[in-house]
Amino acid sequence: MADEASQGARDLRDEAESQADRWTRDLGKRGAGLARALESASATLRDEGDHRMAELADRAAEQVERMAGYLEQEDPRSLMDDLERLGRSNPAAFLGTAFAAGVMGGRFFRASGSEGGNGSNPPTSPSPHRGSGTTDSQGAHVDQDGRHDRTHELVDRSGGE
Numbered sequence: 001m002a003d004e005a006s007q008g009a010r011d012l013r014d015e016a017e018s019q020a021d022r023w024t025r026d027l028g029k030r031g032a033g034l035a036r037a038l039e040s041a042s043a044t045l046r047d048e049g050d051h052r053m054a055e056l057a058d059r060a061a062e063q064v065e066r067m068a069g070y071l072e073q074e075d076p077r078s079l080m081d082d083l084e085r086l087g088r089s090n091p092a093a094f095l096g097t098a099f100a101a102g103v104m105g106g107r108f109f110r111a112s113g114s115e116g117g118n119g120s121n122p123p124t125s126p127s128p129h130r131g132s133g134t135t136d137s138q139g140a141h142v143d144q145d146g147r148h149d150r151t152h153e154l155v156d157r158s159g160g161e
Helices: 001-045 051-073 076-089 091-112 151-158
Strands: 133-135 141-143
Touching: 001 051, 001 076, 076 091
Parallel strands: none
Antiparallel strands: 133 141
């Protein structure tokens, strides 16, 4: 019984490592694509005479390309060892970088539209019209009961919400 549990744990760990390896390699390939896009943007900026921004795009492309190569070549265990070393040697920089990576990763994955989405998210800003409903043929807001909702007029007169 204990042997079966140990084997199951090993199988689970191996599958997780394999999945992490696929994920980091895919992330590396996407990073390489981003680096190419930055290089293209740099060339366009240079053609338009914006040499300062072109230089910044070149630097960003180099850094992204380095990181992409690292992700494609290293296995997840080495990646974790490197992250642990960085965290021990400079905790403040590690936490700042982890936060920035989390924010950027979240934006990246939302933009990529996983689970069959088209990459767009519904707007999160509040509407001047409270509750749900529709608009009538003149564009006036009508609530669920068919009554005209005039709260937007109050918002408009007050200069916003």
